[in-house]
Amino acid sequence: xGTNGRTDHTERPDDRGYGPGWDxxxxxxxxxDGYACRRCGADDRTLQAHHVVPRSAGGxxxxxxxxxxxxxxxxxxxxxxxxxxxxxxDAPLFPDRTxxxxxxxxxxxxxxxCSRCGGERADPTELxxxxxxxxxxxxxxxxxxxxxxxxxGLVLEAEPACTRDGLTGNHEFSTHELTRRRTDASVxxxxxxSPAVAIRREPRxxxxxxxxxxxxxxLVNHRGVRWATLAVVCYVLLMVVLVP
Numbered sequence: 001x002g003t004n005g006r007t008d009h010t011e012r013p014d015d016r017g018y019g020p021g022w023d024x025x026x027x028x029x030x031x032x033d034g035y036a037c038r039r040c041g042a043d044d045r046t047l048q049a050h051h052v053v054p055r056s057a058g059g060x061x062x063x064x065x066x067x068x069x070x071x072x073x074x075x076x077x078x079x080x081x082x083x084x085x086x087x088x089x090d091a092p093l094f095p096d097r098t099x100x101x102x103x104x105x106x107x108x109x110x111x112x113x114c115s116r117c118g119g120e121r122a123d124p125t126e127l128x129x130x131x132x133x134x135x136x137x138x139x140x141x142x143x144x145x146x147x148x149x150x151x152x153g154l155v156l157e158a159e160p161a162c163t164r165d166g167l168t169g170n171h172e173f174s175t176h177e178l179t180r181r182r183t184d185a186s187v188x189x190x191x192x193x194s195p196a197v198a199i200r201r202e203p204r205x206x207x208x209x210x211x212x213x214x215x216x217x218x219l220v221n222h223r224g225v226r227w228a229t230l231a232v233v234c235y236v237l238l239m240v241v242l243v244p
Contacts (some may be wrong), residue, residue: 018040030049047069114151140195188213188217
């Protein structure tokens with residue numbers, strides 16, 4: 001082990017590819033982080049040292065590149081690693097609000113997107129979860145629906161089964177905040193929204209009536225379609241200029 005928590009890479013690695021100093025470096029990481037998971041705060045689970053920059057991408061075995069996580073939260077970070085399949089669902093849906101960015105992830109990639117509008121929210125504090133909603137048509141329950149705050153405000157207002165007590169997050173939020181932001185929710189839900197949250201609101205103003213409440217919304221609101229449309233327009237203009 002070199003100075004400043006750096007592993008001497010000239011030492012012979014073990015079967016996992018780590019040098020002989022790894023156990024000491026892992027112990028230093030856990031001690032620095034107070035023997036608690038930096039994603040969820042748990043201190044009663046198996047703790048592991050996670051590489052912020054993966055070793056496969058050249059991330060070094062250094063204290064500055066390591067963060068303590070419990071095994072379930074480690075599985076949240078490594079979605080494709082099947083070795084964590086047995087514990088991944090034990091991790092909380094939301095990361096702790098004090099979690100550092102490298103580990104502040106929702107339990108699954110889909111949970112980072114609003115179940116109603118489909119919009120992705122990188123900041124977990126912009127999301128709330130409606131826990132154990134029931135599908136009125138089938139009577140079946142789901143674990144949760146993830147909602148951005150505007151959509152949560154709309155669902156809270158329009159769906160009697162959704163109550164403030166049924167909403168949770170990793171931060172403080174009020175009914176007033178959600179109600180205030182409900183007008184920012186899209187007029188229509190996404191095509192993939194579950195029945196429990198597929199609520200349509202009445203359009204306000206000409207733009208919402210002519211664009212957001214018609215098929216034009218796919219052209220205007222989808223980034224990929226906008227770029228494709230721009231490319232076609234530029235191509236047509238180029239042909240007009242070049243062709244005599």
